[in-house]
Amino acid sequence: MEKPCTLLVHFDKGTPAMANEIKEALEGSDVVAKVDAMKRAIMLLLNGETLPQLFITIVRYVLPSEDHTVQKLLLLYLEIIDKTDARGRVLPEMILICQNLLNNLQHSNEYIRGVTLRFLCRISEPEILEPLIPSVLTNLEHRHPFIRRNALLAISSIYRLPNGEQLLPDAPELVEKALSSEQDASAKRNAFVMLCNCSQDRAVAYLLSNVDRVAEWPDLLQMAVVDLIQKVCRANRPDKGKHIKIIISLLSSSSTAVVYECAGALVSLSSAPTAVRAAANTYCQLLSSQSDNNVRLIILDRLIELRKSHREVMSEVVMDVLRALSSPNPDVRRKVLDIVLDLVSPKNVDEVVLFLKKEVVKTQAAGESDKDAGGEYRQMLVQAIHACTVKFPEVAGSVVHVLMDFLGDSNVASAIDVVIFVREIIETNPKLRVSMIQRLTDTFYQIRAARVCSCALWILGEYSLSLSEVEAAISTIKQCLGELPFYSATEDADSTTDSTKQPHAVNSSVTTSSRRPVVLADGTYATQSAASEAAVVAPSVVPGSLSNIPNLRSLILSGDFFLAAVVASTLTKLVLRLEEVQPAKAETNKAGASALLIMASMLQFGQSGFAPHPIDDDSYDRIVLCMRLLCNTGDEVRKVWLESCRQSFAKMLAEKQFRETEELRAKAQISHAQPDDLIDFYHLKSRKGMSQLELEDEVQDDLKRATGEFTKDTDDAARLNRILQLTGFSDPIYAEAYVTVHHYDIVLDVTIINRTKETLQNLCLELATMGDLKLVDRPQNYTLAPESSRQIKANIKVSSTETGVIFGNIVYETSNVMERNVVVLNDIHIDIMDYISPAACADVTFRNMWAEFEWENKVAVSTVIQDEKEFLDHIIKSTNMKCLTPLSALEGECGFLAANLYAKSVFGEDALVNISIEKQADGKLSGYIRIRSKTQGIALSLGDKITLKQKGGDR
Numbered sequence: 001m002e003k004p005c006t007l008l009v010h011f012d013k014g015t016p017a018m019a020n021e022i023k024e025a026l027e028g029s030d031v032v033a034k035v036d037a038m039k040r041a042i043m044l045l046l047n048g049e050t051l052p053q054l055f056i057t058i059v060r061y062v063l064p065s066e067d068h069t070v071q072k073l074l075l076l077y078l079e080i081i082d083k084t085d086a087r088g089r090v091l092p093e094m095i096l097i098c099q100n101l102l103n104n105l106q107h108s109n110e111y112i113r114g115v116t117l118r119f120l121c122r123i124s125e126p127e128i129l130e131p132l133i134p135s136v137l138t139n140l141e142h143r144h145p146f147i148r149r150n151a152l153l154a155i156s157s158i159y160r161l162p163n164g165e166q167l168l169p170d171a172p173e174l175v176e177k178a179l180s181s182e183q184d185a186s187a188k189r190n191a192f193v194m195l196c197n198c199s200q201d202r203a204v205a206y207l208l209s210n211v212d213r214v215a216e217w218p219d220l221l222q223m224a225v226v227d228l229i230q231k232v233c234r235a236n237r238p239d240k241g242k243h244i245k246i247i248i249s250l251l252s253s254s255s256t257a258v259v260y261e262c263a264g265a266l267v268s269l270s271s272a273p274t275a276v277r278a279a280a281n282t283y284c285q286l287l288s289s290q291s292d293n294n295v296r297l298i299i300l301d302r303l304i305e306l307r308k309s310h311r312e313v314m315s316e317v318v319m320d321v322l323r324a325l326s327s328p329n330p331d332v333r334r335k336v337l338d339i340v341l342d343l344v345s346p347k348n349v350d351e352v353v354l355f356l357k358k359e360v361v362k363t364q365a366a367g368e369s370d371k372d373a374g375g376e377y378r379q380m381l382v383q384a385i386h387a388c389t390v391k392f393p394e395v396a397g398s399v400v401h402v403l404m405d406f407l408g409d410s411n412v413a414s415a416i417d418v419v420i421f422v423r424e425i426i427e428t429n430p431k432l433r434v435s436m437i438q439r440l441t442d443t444f445y446q447i448r449a450a451r452v453c454s455c456a457l458w459i460l461g462e463y464s465l466s467l468s469e470v471e472a473a474i475s476t477i478k479q480c481l482g483e484l485p486f487y488s489a490t491e492d493a494d495s496t497t498d499s500t501k502q503p504h505a506v507n508s509s510v511t512t513s514s515r516r517p518v519v520l521a522d523g524t525y526a527t528q529s530a531a532s533e534a535a536v537v538a539p540s541v542v543p544g545s546l547s548n549i550p551n552l553r554s555l556i557l558s559g560d561f562f563l564a565a566v567v568a569s570t571l572t573k574l575v576l577r578l579e580e581v582q583p584a585k586a587e588t589n590k591a592g593a594s595a596l597l598i599m600a601s602m603l604q605f606g607q608s609g610f611a612p613h614p615i616d617d618d619s620y621d622r623i624v625l626c627m628r629l630l631c632n633t634g635d636e637v638r639k640v641w642l643e644s645c646r647q648s649f650a651k652m653l654a655e656k657q658f659r660e661t662e663e664l665r666a667k668a669q670i671s672h673a674q675p676d677d678l679i680d681f682y683h684l685k686s687r688k689g690m691s692q693l694e695l696e697d698e699v700q701d702d703l704k705r706a707t708g709e710f711t712k713d714t715d716d717a718a719r720l721n722r723i724l725q726l727t728g729f730s731d732p733i734y735a736e737a738y739v740t741v742h743h744y745d746i747v748l749d750v751t752i753i754n755r756t757k758e759t760l761q762n763l764c765l766e767l768a769t770m771g772d773l774k775l776v777d778r779p780q781n782y783t784l785a786p787e788s789s790r791q792i793k794a795n796i797k798v799s800s801t802e803t804g805v806i807f808g809n810i811v812y813e814t815s816n817v818m819e820r821n822v823v824v825l826n827d828i829h830i831d832i833m834d835y836i837s838p839a840a841c842a843d844v845t846f847r848n849m850w851a852e853f854e855w856e857n858k859v860a861v862s863t864v865i866q867d868e869k870e871f872l873d874h875i876i877k878s879t880n881m882k883c884l885t886p887l888s889a890l891e892g893e894c895g896f897l898a899a900n901l902y903a904k905s906v907f908g909e910d911a912l913v914n915i916s917i918e919k920q921a922d923g924k925l926s927g928y929i930r931i932r933s934k935t936q937g938i939a940l941s942l943g944d945k946i947t948l949k950q951k952g953g954d955r
């Protein structure tokens with residue numbers, strides 16, 4: 001990045017061609033060889049080579065060539081070579097190319113003329129351009145549009161140079177005259193853009209004189225019109241009304257790009273409901289007509305911005321936004337649902353919920369190939385319906401029964417969302433309780449996921465209140481458990497005589513449990529019984545095919561004893577409630593005895609050899625507690641089991657609702673205006689000659705001014721905090737930088753002030769970076785008058801999350817002393833927190849992301865030590881680490897050992913090391929080391945092995 005570059009060509013850094021070979025090829029008569037040599041020369045120049053000896057050769061042998069490819073490559077070569085010396089003066093040999101350029105501008109071939117005119121757009125030396133200007137102006141009247149459009153571009157570039165007005169003083173008049181007679185769309189657009197940039201008044205006059213024909217203009221010119229209107233309206237707000245009419249007329253353009261730009265311009269320029277409504281409708285039409293998902297996501301982002309400031313208008317187009325759910329892309333669907341859920345109101349909630357219910361039903365008809373995508377989409381729909389019913393409970397009755405059909409969904413995440421939704425609705429809508437309990441008992445046998453079964457059982461135990469409901473719930477649970485016992489005595493005898501015999505598989509994918517370290521929500525470790533999907537075996541006790549095994553029985557036989565404890569708790573609640581609603585004592589005793597038999601069978605199976613693993617202590621104690629309660633129940637215990645659980649759940653829902661209300665209230669209390677701000681009474685203004693749109697726009701501007709919306713986005717205090725002083729007050733140049741961080745882009749807006757009485761020449765801001773920061777372009781040289789200032793911008797790209805440093809200096813020359821002076825700048829430290837935005841994340845989402853992404857730096861451990869405490873002690877001694885907790889307190893169950901170690905020698909300063917080791921059945925140790933560094937990067941990467949050395953060999 002030593003100098004500005006207008007050309008970029010890929011160069012494979014192989015063996016570079018020697019200058020002599022290129023020179024020989026250029027001197028020859030073979031055109032193909034000349035083309036290849038010119039390409040190699042250009043690529044070498046772009047990669048830092050100077051090749052000064054080639055210039056005269058190119059002037060002698062390449063300039064006279066009539067081949068179009070050679071002439072095009074010659075212009076590229078002239079574009080990238082240095083045309084000035086160290087002092088900024090044009091090199092004498094550049095005069096040699098001026099005659100050739102003049103001949104090209106008068107060439108009979110249109111292509112040669114056109115590419116030469118385009119080449120002049122990238123020339124900034126007045127000495128080269130001045131003799132060519134008459135020929136450039138002559139090309140404005142050429143018969144071919146390709147030449148005219150490039151001539152207009154050349155005139156625009158020349159006029160915008162620092163001394164361009166001296167080179168072409170009458171350029172705006174000439175371009176305006178050409179614009180009035182031009183017929184080519186591209187040439188017309190180039191002329192209009194030149195007037196917009198160089199003579200805005202002429203461009204506005206031309207636009208207003210042709211306002212009736214704007215809708216018929218080509219799309220390129222319409223885009224330029226939209227840009228001009230935005231500039232004019234921001235600079236001159238009183239004339240905004242007549243320009244906005246032009247934008248609204250362009251909303252009917254056949255070009256989708258023009259329509260999109262017009263909608264954005266309407267929103268940025270006007271807050272009138274009519275204008276905002278037109279923009280929202282335009283976005284919705286684009287959303288339904290465009291098939292590209294990237295385009296749809298961009299349009300949805302615009303609708304989100306519209307929602308923040310114009311909720312009332314956006315609420316009217318909710319149903320139009322919902323039609324975008326027809327897209328199969330999950331990101332589009334998720335963003336659509338986010339927009340709609342925030343705009344749901346009492347007016348449209350019925351329509352929204354009805355539409356979502358139809359979409360849920362459609363997911364049932366998805367093919368086998370779309371099964372996973374349909375499950376994810378169904379989960380999003382269920383969560384959306386849940387959010388709607390929380391805001392508006394009266395619509396729950398129309399959707400809850402449809403959603404309960406998906407309790408047995410193969411997508412476990414979707415089924416969990418459904419059952420959580422049912423649990424909350426049955427508590428907040430007592431009128432729906434009877435029908436929901438009946439529907440749950442009818443569909444319970446379809447549930448195949450253990451977590452869904454557990455939640456559904458809790459609902460049956462808490463909300464089955466009448467005699468018929470309790471009896472139906474007990475009967476459903478018995479049917480889903482199947483016949484007792486869970487294994488036969490003959491099978492028990494066979495298992496003891498033949499220990500190698502494997503029972504038949506119950507399910508191809510069932511749940512087994514093991515003790516492993518688990519990652520908590522804060523990133524720390526704990527030991528618990530975890531469940532994992534695996535193929536296990538269990539006794540075959542039910543005649544017929546395996547698919548006939550009831551859901552609860554299948555899950556319990558697979559070793560899910562936590563579910564067995566939930567079944568015991570549910571049966572206990574149902575029997576206790578049956579004692580209250582059943583007058584016949586015999587029936588109550590019969591139900592209690594049946595529940596005790598089921599619990600005893602589950603305990604017997606858990607302690608037998610047929611279970612995939614023995615029953616855990618927590619589940620065992622829970623089932624035993626339920627059996628004791630059924631044998632001897634007191635009033636206090638009965639109250640706890642039948643009332644306290646539901647009261648706690650109701651309290652949890654109330655607290656959740658309270659937190660959401662408080663957040664909304666806190667947002668509503670933000671003040672955007674002060675009591676002593678000026679108030680404009682628009683009723684007293686003159687309305688003569690104003691259209692309805694202009695009246696609405698005036699009203700909305702007054703409201704914005706009164707509520708402070710014009711100034712709320714510019715927080716001056718925050719801007720001052722981002723200003724960094726780069727030089728001292730006694731330096732001849734004072735510099736300060738305003739740092740703007742946007743995602744992965746850093747923009748430095750540097751203000752440089754000349755505090756001397758001399759003119760500073762070739763002033764350059766030289767910047768360099770340390771870390772994963774990359775300077776995009778190098779600022780150019782400037783001339784700074786005495787006691788004047790200049791704004792210089794520098795763009796920097798961030799490529800990682802490491803902390804970076806930007807350093808540099810300011811180099812300049814004075815007229816008296818031609819030595820280069822240097823002012824060293826203070827370093828700018830870019831912290832990771834500057835480009836990381838805080839966000840909220842649910843606990844379930846956090847755990848899913850933790851499992852999906854490799855956020856742990858795991859290091860494989862290879863050792864022959866077989867005792868975990870000995871191994872940990874050896875690591876501490878070998879690496880000079882300090883153990884934060886006593887070794888005697890670290891040993892967990894099943895040979896699990898974990899420790900938090902503080903490393904200061906091997907892994908870097910302030911590194912927190914988590915070691916997790918587990919002894920396998922064969923006596924070997926396995927595990928991993930997890931390293932967190934507070935001040936620098938991780939010392940070891942994934943898969944690195946560490947060898948711990950001690951006396952007597954490697955360990």
